[in-house]
Amino acid sequence: MMRMQPHSEFSGTPVSTPAAPIAIELSDASVTFGRGERAVPALSKTTLRIADGEFVALVGPSGCGKSTILRLASGLVQPTTGVVIVGGREVAARALRVGMAFQNPTMLPWMTIERNIMLPLKIVEPFRSQFRKLRKTEYRDKANTLLEQVGLKGFGSRFPWQLSGGMLQRANLCRALIHEPRMLLLDEPFGALDQFTREELWSILQDLWMTHKATVLLVTHDLREAAFLASRICVMSARPGRIVDDSEVSFSRPRTVAMTFEPDFVALNQKLRAFIVDARSAPAEGVAS
Amino acid sequence: MTGRDLRQKAWSAALIVLFFVAWELFCVMSGMSDLVLPRPSEVFVTLYQKFPLLWPHILQTLATTMIGFVLGVGLGVVLGAVIGVSKTAYDTAYPLLVGFSSIPKVAVVPIFVLWFGSGSVPAVLTALSICFFPIVVNIATGLATTEPELEDVLKALGASKFDILWNVGLPRTMPFFFASLKVAVSYAFVGAVLSETVASNRGIGNVMMTASSNFNVPLVFAGLFVLAGLGVALYVIFSLIEGRVTGWATRKNDLIAT
Numbered sequence: 001m002m003r004m005q006p007h008s009e010f011s012g013t014p015v016s017t018p019a020a021p022i023a024i025e026l027s028d029a030s031v032t033f034g035r036g037e038r039a040v041p042a043l044s045k046t047t048l049r050i051a052d053g054e055f056v057a058l059v060g061p062s063g064c065g066k067s068t069i070l071r072l073a074s075g076l077v078q079p080t081t082g083v084v085i086v087g088g089r090e091v092a093a094r095a096l097r098v099g100m101a102f103q104n105p106t107m108l109p110w111m112t113i114e115r116n117i118m119l120p121l122k123i124v125e126p127f128r129s130q131f132r133k134l135r136k137t138e139y140r141d142k143a144n145t146l147l148e149q150v151g152l153k154g155f156g157s158r159f160p161w162q163l164s165g166g167m168l169q170r171a172n173l174c175r176a177l178i179h180e181p182r183m184l185l186l187d188e189p190f191g192a193l194d195q196f197t198r199e200e201l202w203s204i205l206q207d208l209w210m211t212h213k214a215t216v217l218l219v220t221h222d223l224r225e226a227a228f229l230a231s232r233i234c235v236m237s238a239r240p241g242r243i244v245d246d247s248e249v250s251f252s253r254p255r256t257v258a259m260t261f262e263p264d265f266v267a268l269n270q271k272l273r274a275f276i277v278d279a280r281s282a283p284a285e286g287v288a289s
Numbered sequence: 290m291t292g293r294d295l296r297q298k299a300w301s302a303a304l305i306v307l308f309f310v311a312w313e314l315f316c317v318m319s320g321m322s323d324l325v326l327p328r329p330s331e332v333f334v335t336l337y338q339k340f341p342l343l344w345p346h347i348l349q350t351l352a353t354t355m356i357g358f359v360l361g362v363g364l365g366v367v368l369g370a371v372i373g374v375s376k377t378a379y380d381t382a383y384p385l386l387v388g389f390s391s392i393p394k395v396a397v398v399p400i401f402v403l404w405f406g407s408g409s410v411p412a413v414l415t416a417l418s419i420c421f422f423p424i425v426v427n428i429a430t431g432l433a434t435t436e437p438e439l440e441d442v443l444k445a446l447g448a449s450k451f452d453i454l455w456n457v458g459l460p461r462t463m464p465f466f467f468a469s470l471k472v473a474v475s476y477a478f479v480g481a482v483l484s485e486t487v488a489s490n491r492g493i494g495n496v497m498m499t500a501s502s503n504f505n506v507p508l509v510f511a512g513l514f515v516l517a518g519l520g521v522a523l524y525v526i527f528s529l530i531e532g533r534v535t536g537w538a539t540r541k542n543d544l545i546a547t
Contacts, residue, residue, distance in 0.1 A: 071441075074441070074445040075445065076441055076444055076445060097445075097446050097447055098445050098446075099445075100441060100442045100445045101442070102438040102441070102442070103438075104436060104438050106436045106438050106439035106442065108439075108457065108460070108461075110460055110463075110535075119443075119456065120442075120443075120446050122452075122456060123443060123446045123447065123448045123452055123456075124446050124447065175442075176442070179446070185445070
């Protein structure tokens with residue numbers, strides 16, 4: 001497995017993936033919102049392949065189409081041109097059953113944390129048809145096992161308003177994982193948290209990824225976060241976005257916050273930063289295409 | 290309940306008592322005729338003596354109110370759900386709804402009487418037409434404020450529109466819904482009495498109308514007291530239900546430290 005590579009270097013060019021099946025594939029996919037005069041190009045023709053089990057971070061200036069890629073991968077948005085293949089088939093009409101988490105934890109206030117986390121089981125087969133039967137036993141245990149993994153043991157019976165922002169975001173990760181998705185799509189999940197809580201959650205997310213082995217696509221503004229978590233980082237240009245850099249990150253795992261202050265890590269951060277500064281200052285060329 | 294709440298309630302009760310005492314004193318000292326403004330003590334006596342006579346009318350008014358209310362809630366929930374699910378439907382239907390709701394309902398009663406004759410039917414319909422609007426608005430607002438992120442999370446799981454409506458949309462509207470119920474039930478009551486006053490031979494509204502034409506002013510006021518009592522009772526009942534069902538919406542205030 002690539003993520004176990006011991007050497008702590010990064011290379012600027014994409015490394016060819018050894019025979020791992022492709023989880024997400026965008027081929028010349030572009031997205032334009034609206035039509036005619038008011039058409040807004042959100043994503044230029046983009047080609048991106050993500051192997052099964054990879055942890056990919058998407059970084060770039062605001063409004064560059066990072067979230068659009070995420071929404072393409074989830075099937076919430078259809079590509080205007082090109083093809084999106086997720087889990088071996090073309091994204092047509094949903095039923096991908098990916099786990100998603102956003103910056104806003106959106107726990108339902110009238111349910112306990114446990115029941116909030118079980119919500120996907122109420123929707124996704126094969127859990128759905130057994131939900132009534134198993135919600136008080138197997139499913140509840142499942143929810144509580146996840147809660148334990150994120151350090152929220154015993155909080156299952158609390159209500160969302162009894163938890164802090166960081167705790168809610170942990171619960172949010174649990175909800176995204178409860179139905180054992182092959183793919184986890186995260187849109188700036190830690191954006192609203194303070195630095196320390198964020199670093200804590202990086203480690204938790206890393207642990208979750210290492211145990212659950214799902215493919216993760218993480219959209220973030222935080223370059224340290226990207227470098228800490230991802231096995232590969234894609235940098236995007238300003239709107240309409242396209243991928244301008246795609247680098248492997250091969251720091252050994254599990255990574256620690258202390259590692260983020262080592263020279264290699266700082267160098268990677270600076271390189272990423274330079275890309276984004278370039279992307280921000282580049283004139284908007286979207287109208288041309 | 291804290292001491293502050295209790296004191297607040299005591300003051301409220303004192304104010305009500307003071308109101309009646311002041312009224313009584315005013316009538317006695319000014320030598321006001323019974324035909325203009327009866328003393329409250331007199332009204333209460335009349336109320337007590339005439340209660341057996343009033344009782345069937347109370348039931349009649351309550352029945353038309355509740356039937357109109359239930360039908361109004363049903364119509365309101367359906368309409369609210371339909372226009373709340375889509376922003377376009379909401380924006381399209383809203384002006385018509387506002388137009389309809391701003392018609393003074395007393396003006397509609399003659400039309401109902403024309404169509405259905407006098408009696409219970411116009412009372413029910415007036416109650417219905419006056420009470421469904423707050424329900425529509427509140428249900429629609431509750432549905433329209435569902436967090437888009439959560440909707441995305443569920444859609445990405447393959448949830449149907451109905452799944453989202455059932456698991457998220459409708460429960461979310463409950464605080465809005467129950468808040469609107471207590472308003473709606475008061476409105477329905479107003480509508481029913483209004484219609485009875487104009488065109489019916491039963492109900493408290495009709496009793497007051499008849500008493501008024503017989504110059505039985507204490508009975509008119511007794512009817513008024515009954516209406517006030519019923520109105521308050523209905524409001525209180527639905528407030529209690531609201532508190533029970535949607536406690537989660539108001540519980541944020543007493544945060545438990547974790």
